[in-house]
Amino acid sequence: MTPPRLASPLTSVLNFLLPVLTTAALLAIWEGLSASGALPAEIPPVSDVGAWLGDNAGAGDLWTAVGQTLGHWAVALLAGVVIGTAVGGAMAAIPVVNELLVGVVEFLRPIPVVVYLPIMLLMLGATSEVVVWLAAVAAVWPMLSQTFYGVRDVDPVSRDTARVFGLTTAQRLVWVTAPSVLPYVSTGVRIASTITLLVAIAMELIGAVPGLGATLGTYAANGVYDAMYGVIVLTGLLGVVLNAAFERIERRALRWHASHRTRNA
Amino acid sequence: MLSVTHLRKTYGSGGQAVEAIRDLTLTVGKGEFVCIVGPSGAGKTTLLKCLCGLLAPSDGTVTLDGEPVTGPPKAMASVFQDYSRSLMPWFSVERNVGLPLRNKHRSAADRAKRIEGALAAVGLESFGSRYPWELSGGMQQRVAIARGLAYEPEILLLDEPFASVDAQTRADLEDLILRVREATGVTMLLVTHDIDEAVYLADRVVVMSARPSVVVETVAVDLPRPRDQVATKSLARFAELRAHVLRLIRNTADQPAPAAPAAVTGAAHED
Ligand SMILES: Nc1ncnc2c1ncn2[C@@H]1O[C@H](COP(=O)(O)OP(=O)(O)OP(=O)(O)O)[C@@H](O)[C@H]1O
Ligand SMILES: [Mg+2]
Numbered sequence: 001m002t003p004p005r006l007a008s009p010l011t012s013v014l015n016f017l018l019p020v021l022t023t024a025a026l027l028a029i030w031e032g033l034s035a036s037g038a039l040p041a042e043i044p045p046v047s048d049v050g051a052w053l054g055d056n057a058g059a060g061d062l063w064t065a066v067g068q069t070l071g072h073w074a075v076a077l078l079a080g081v082v083i084g085t086a087v088g089g090a091m092a093a094i095p096v097v098n099e100l101l102v103g104v105v106e107f108l109r110p111i112p113v114v115v116y117l118p119i120m121l122l123m124l125g126a127t128s129e130v131v132v133w134l135a136a137v138a139a140v141w142p143m144l145s146q147t148f149y150g151v152r153d154v155d156p157v158s159r160d161t162a163r164v165f166g167l168t169t170a171q172r173l174v175w176v177t178a179p180s181v182l183p184y185v186s187t188g189v190r191i192a193s194t195i196t197l198l199v200a201i202a203m204e205l206i207g208a209v210p211g212l213g214a215t216l217g218t219y220a221a222n223g224v225y226d227a228m229y230g231v232i233v234l235t236g237l238l239g240v241v242l243n244a245a246f247e248r249i250e251r252r253a254l255r256w257h258a259s260h261r262t263r264n265a
Numbered sequence: 266m267l268s269v270t271h272l273r274k275t276y277g278s279g280g281q282a283v284e285a286i287r288d289l290t291l292t293v294g295k296g297e298f299v300c301i302v303g304p305s306g307a308g309k310t311t312l313l314k315c316l317c318g319l320l321a322p323s324d325g326t327v328t329l330d331g332e333p334v335t336g337p338p339k340a341m342a343s344v345f346q347d348y349s350r351s352l353m354p355w356f357s358v359e360r361n362v363g364l365p366l367r368n369k370h371r372s373a374a375d376r377a378k379r380i381e382g383a384l385a386a387v388g389l390e391s392f393g394s395r396y397p398w399e400l401s402g403g404m405q406q407r408v409a410i411a412r413g414l415a416y417e418p419e420i421l422l423l424d425e426p427f428a429s430v431d432a433q434t435r436a437d438l439e440d441l442i443l444r445v446r447e448a449t450g451v452t453m454l455l456v457t458h459d460i461d462e463a464v465y466l467a468d469r470v471v472v473m474s475a476r477p478s479v480v481v482e483t484v485a486v487d488l489p490r491p492r493d494q495v496a497t498k499s500l501a502r503f504a505e506l507r508a509h510v511l512r513l514i515r516n517t518a519d520q521p522a523p524a525a526p527a528a529v530t531g532a533a534h535e536d
Contacts, residue, residue: 155350157345157347157350157351158350158351158353160314160319160345160351161343161345161351161353162364163319163336163337164317164319164337164341164342164343165337165342165364165365165412165416166337166339166365166368167364167365167368168368171367171368175353175356175364176353179353179355179356180355182355256354256355256396256398257354257355258354258398261398
């Protein structure tokens with residue numbers, strides 16, 4: 001357990017202010033370097049990037065691209081979570097399944113999904129399916145290993161308790177195994193979400209599949225650098241927002257877990 | 266009737282094998298209260314796990330009413346020694362106590378009534394909506410006891426159920442267990458380190474040797490019932506029995522177990 005943060009007004013102001021200050025300082029240095037001409041022309045001043053984002057905040061095209069990328073992300077993550085959790089859980093719970101799959105999994109896991117891109121493009125063209133498939137594959141691995149270790153880690157005393165009191169297999173799964181695996185799965189989802197977004201954007205970029213990745217690629221190829229950096233900033237923000245959303249859900253769902261407990265007397 | 270014949274339990278195999286139980290034979294009659302005492306590591310928890318079908322014996326048999334025990338019997342409930350880990354941290358106290366009731370009682374109102382009753386019996390009626398980790402160790406232990414009681418088993422196995430409660434609560438819980446047994450006729454098998462407690466509660470006290478364990482002696486407790494914390498414990502007979510059990514334990518704790526099971530004296534096996 002992490003030690004509780006001191007909640008005095010001063011420290012909470014500092015906790016908020018310090019990251020803001022470092023970010024502002026870095027942006028100021030960037031602006032200064034651009035102004036002094038120390039940076040190459042491919043890196044525009046940060047004020048230009050900000051101006052572009054401001055001008056395009058209402059642009060339909062940009063939001064269409066965000067929507068496409070989020071669509072890829074959502075479908076791929078859902079598929080990856082379902083498949084990874086099911087396979088990981090089965091491997092942990094059923095020895096035969098583990099023996100059958102462990103070799104294949106160990107072989108496939110380290111292969112970066114980008115190697116499948118050429119064949120997928122040949123088969124399916126520059127379509128959303130390609131992006132979703134590859135991002136889903138990337139999401140499977142963290143889900144699979146998190147679930148596997150989660151199921152292996154179910155407290156034997158909890159298991160014994162469930163058995164002694166005659167819970168059925170389904171009840172044991174829902175009331176004992178699932179809740180104790182949930183913290184692992186939750187961490188897996190956060191890791192998988194980040195990876196899925198990353199892979200989706202990368203595949204869009206390389207495969208020129210409509211989405212933020214392709215938008216970025218187009219701006220880069222045409223030398224519209226303030227727009228290119230604007231898109232980069234946007235992808236960063238997207239990642240931060242998604243991660244924060246998952247952390248919020250996790251805090252709610254895992255109130256009972258040691259890492260989220262608050263003793264209220 | 267629960268009976269154990271020539272039970273042997275060895276953990277692991279080869280060089281790392283641990284012979285926990287060498288040879289145990291004992292019977293627990295219907296409605297009887299049997300306490301098991303023995304030094305730490307003697308294999309008391311191991312014995313209970315074999316009895317409730319969580320562990321397969323290496324040798325010998327466990328039968329319940331003539332049927333061999335191969336998995337947890339419906340008629341049995343357990344209060345685990347590791348009480349804090351046996352409560353599910355994701356469920357409230359109420360849900361923990363109600364966990365085993367789903368398959369016994371269809372109506373939610375029925376279950377709620379039993380949960381409430383069991384929690385009230387252990388003095389935790391106002392803690393139903395709390396989580397186990399919000400309670401002290403002793404309170405968690407009482408929740409585990411309440412869960413065993415709410416299940417209304419025919420046989421209740423209790424593994425050092427009062428180890429982390431204060432003396433007053435301990436006495437209260439002992440009397441609670443005696444009352445439950447009086448009222449429902451449930452068979453009780455209780456493991457304890459506390460000789461006073463064993464003599465106070467039991468019809469028979471089974472004294473186990475150090476590991477690899479055998480039954481040193483089964484002591485019949487011929488104290489009158491109902492028992493009373495003050496009156497019973499001031500009887501001369503109580504002091505005699507207590508001294509006798511203590512002597513048995515002292516003698517066995519520092520000696521290796523004999524190869525053959527010692528002769529069983531006292532009331533031993535009726536039924
Ligand atoms: N899962 C296991 N694997 C290997 N050895 C074990 C295992 N469980 C228990 N043992 C060993 O078996 C012996 C008996 O253990 P057990 O827990 O039954 O003792 P106990 O009489 O309940 O002790 P205590 O009074 O301390 O609870 C001990 O020596 C212990 O180390
Ligand atoms: Mg024990």
